[in-house]
Amino acid sequence: MSDKRIAGPEIERLIQLLAKVPGLGPRSARRAALAMIKKREQLLEPLAAAMSEAAAKVVVCSNCGNVDTADPCSICTDPRREDATIIVVEDVADLWALERASEMSVRYHVLGGTLSPLDGIGPDDLTIRALVDRVSAGAVRELILAVNATVEGQATAHYIMGQLDGTEIRITRLAHGVPVGGELDYLDEGTLSAALRARTGF
Amino acid sequence: MSDKRIAGPEIERLIQLLAKVPGLGPRSARRAALAMIKKREQLLEPLAAAMSEAAAKVVVCSNCGNVDTADPCSICTDPRREDATIIVVEDVADLWALERASEMSVRYHVLGGTLSPLDGIGPDDLTIRALVDRVSAGAVRELILAVNATVEGQATAHYIMGQLDGTEIRITRLAHGVPVGGELDYLDEGTLSAALRARTGF
Structure with missing residues (x-):
């Protein structure tokens, strides 16, 4: 055998x-x-x-946490991207997914995970301090917290919001709703209920 | 995008x-x-x-058509394997699958495909000549034609049998039947009918 x-x-x-x-x-x-x-x-x-x-x-970008063959990475050094918006993600895979999906030409910040006290992952294990520093530098107007819709993701989002308390920055999150092409009867109740509450006109 | x-x-x-x-x-x-x-x-x-x-x-074994880092390959040079039996397969993947599944310690011959006149694949594109030579060398008693149960596989098997006509060698094929762990109502009728015809006692 x-x-x-x-x-x-x-x-x-x-x-x-x-x-x-x-x-x-x-x-x-x-x-x-x-x-x-x-x-x-x-x-x-x-x-x-x-x-x-x-x-x-391949190196990790010391500014945003992306992986690339240059540091700072090609997104951070791209002059055509606007500095006013940073999309905050947990992982590089999320950054890639958003880049493929989105028409927005903005900056990113990769946290490197989520807060998870049970696993011993605290704020210092993520790049939250570097994110606050980037925001404090002044050019950023909006932070899109594109963390996963999990308990850990949401807890991390709330922690980041707390760290930025008192700043004038606009903090947003991704919309919940029915996936495009998705069938209603396969959706979980939480998503369906969120989609109903956030209903829009035609 | x-x-x-x-x-x-x-x-x-x-x-x-x-x-x-x-x-x-x-x-x-x-x-x-x-x-x-x-x-x-x-x-x-x-x-x-x-x-x-x-x-x-990695090289292709000039004797049996297996891929290995030595030529002849480690199966052909293994002194513990018996020379009397050769299992004939279409592809190296089939050889690997049989080695994992079988307790038999025998030799192999990799055809490199099946006869397929429509695709322009004739006997000279496969290693059939080398197989006949190995059989003619004398030590082989049984040839197990473990080709796929497809039209091309069966046509190739029949061609090989024709080439060996007149030799004393025993030529066998794999049994058809119900896959172990398989459920009867998911099986195609051909397999089920073959399993019924080849039924055995307990």
Whole structure:
């Protein structure tokens, strides 16, 4: 069974590492490894090179917490983006998702997680202090707290609002409602109730 | 939207390449890239190294068609495997699947596909000639044709049997039947009918 040696240790190690990638399990890691080996020049070699390059060059932006190959990142240094609005997100993945979805050309701030006392994650483990400093610098008019609609996300939003108490800045959050293309009878009651309360005219 | 530059070109290229890996799509490639970047030392760097090593070392076994880091491969050179039985498969993935599933310690032969006249794939595009040569060498007693239960797979099996006409070798195929753990009412009629015909005693 599994103690039989099928392929060389190099291939086994590749499969083991691929199985740790989110979205791939043990079975799909084997499929992926085999596909890469078969497409050595189109896939395996370019991917190995791209990973080496990313490993050597990717840094965390010291201003906003984004990951990029430059510090400050390409969003922070983009002169076409307006400085008046910062969208605050928990994770870089949220930043990417908002950039894909949004027409807004604004700045971001990546918190690096949410407050979670039970897990020992306090304000100093997130980039909240840096966010307050960015707001204090003066150019920011609106902070969009695009944290997840979870208990931890909302607690983090309230903590940030408390830290900015007394400033003139406008603090907003994402609207709750029916997902575009979503069917009503699959929605949870909380979302449906929020969508009803926030109903708009045609 | 998508023309906005979110991250450096190195990260974009990594995502693009990851999206070509079977099992990952555009969305999961972004998730995978981000996870790798966050786990640079545990995942990104080892994976880049493992891929480089695989790209440099993996070869196709000139005897059986398996992929490995040695030619002949570690299955062909394994002295503990019996030479009397060869399992013939379409693809290396099938070889791996059978090795995981089976207690048999035998040899393999990877055809590299199936006969498919419409796609221009004839006997010379597969390793059928090499298979006949291996059988002619004399040590083989049984050939298990573990090709897929598709029209192309069965046509390929029949072609191979024709090539070996007149030899004393025993040629077998995998049993058809109910998958272990499978529920009868989800099975297609062909499988169910084959399982009924091949019924066994308790």
